[in-house]
Amino acid sequence: MRLSRRLKHQRVDESLSPTEMSVLGTLARCGSATPGELARKEHVQPPSMTRIVALLEAKQLVRLEPHPEDRRQKVVTQTERAESMLEESRRRRNAWLAELAQGLDDEEWAALRAAAPVLEKLAHL
Amino acid sequence: MRLSRRLKHQRVDESLSPTEMSVLGTLARCGSATPGELARKEHVQPPSMTRIVALLEAKQLVRLEPHPEDRRQKVVTQTERAESMLEESRRRRNAWLAELAQGLDDEEWAALRAAAPVLEKLAHL
DNA sequence: TATTGTTATACTCTATAACTATA
DNA sequence: TATAGTTATAGAGTATAACAATA
Numbered sequence: 001m002r003l004s005r006r007l008k009h010q011r012v013d014e015s016l017s018p019t020e021m022s023v024l025g026t027l028a029r030c031g032s033a034t035p036g037e038l039a040r041k042e043h044v045q046p047p048s049m050t051r052i053v054a055l056l057e058a059k060q061l062v063r064l065e066p067h068p069e070d071r072r073q074k075v076v077t078q079t080e081r082a083e084s085m086l087e088e089s090r091r092r093r094n095a096w097l098a099e100l101a102q103g104l105d106d107e108e109w110a111a112l113r114a115a116a117p118v119l120e121k122l123a124h125l
Numbered sequence: 126m127r128l129s130r131r132l133k134h135q136r137v138d139e140s141l142s143p144t145e146m147s148v149l150g151t152l153a154r155c156g157s158a159t160p161g162e163l164a165r166k167e168h169v170q171p172p173s174m175t176r177i178v179a180l181l182e183a184k185q186l187v188r189l190e191p192h193p194e195d196r197r198q199k200v201v202t203q204t205e206r207a208e209s210m211l212e213e214s215r216r217r218r219n220a221w222l223a224e225l226a227q228g229l230d231d232e233e234w235a236a237l238r239a240a241a242p243v244l245e246k247l248a249h250l
Numbered sequence: 251t252a253t254t255g256t257t258a259t260a261c262t263c264t265a266t267a268a269c270t271a272t273a
Numbered sequence: 274t275a276t277a278g279t280t281a282t283a284g285a286g287t288a289t290a291a292c293a294a295t296a
Contacts, residue, residue, distance in 0.1 A: 115239065119237075
């Protein structure tokens, strides 16, 4: 929890919450999704996702379109603005990591790199 | 962030927040500390630590004593109740991990075990 | 005058319950 | 009747600003 709080502060974009970032990441991988799908993937309740999607739309990072087959649903898509923001995020994150890297040796970094995909898998299990 | 949300839900003790758990962990290692020291170690602002310590005291998990040399400060100490609670926590956490273990192979678990001390180090860097 | 801790207050993120619209 | 999404509301956790007591 200590580490996660520090990472929160070293946020790439101050204006985006961790979950908002995570939703953009999911959209980057999936192309598009409905709010319900996003809520399930992020392990968040539907009303929370409604709010998150509304915030992202206000920042012009996603677009909302009607679902082609089911008029109850909506389709959420990433905008170009979101893509370039993610690119900028990666740059800043790398800069922070480079700074932290001075405190770890090669073996320690290797341990983190090996664990990353396992954590990714756990998050989806 | 997805994983951390899931871990939050699989909390060992529903009545204790992640930061409260973390403070108890710190006290278990350090013996005792002032609220200010705890705030710095947990990377939380002093008013937040005031509230956390008050909650822990209400649950009889810590004791607050006057500082021997500086009458502005206080000394926070773990109670026996906290020790036995941490013990119970470990048991429950292990049960959950054992369940999750079915989804990972030996190599994947080894990767997590190797990364744990590095994350611990990063949290203190 | 600086530091430790507290009180008062507000903000962010999330949840549950109740509602609307469509299937 | 069931499902997708929303609105209204509440709660947890944290922060900043202003304050009290002590160094």
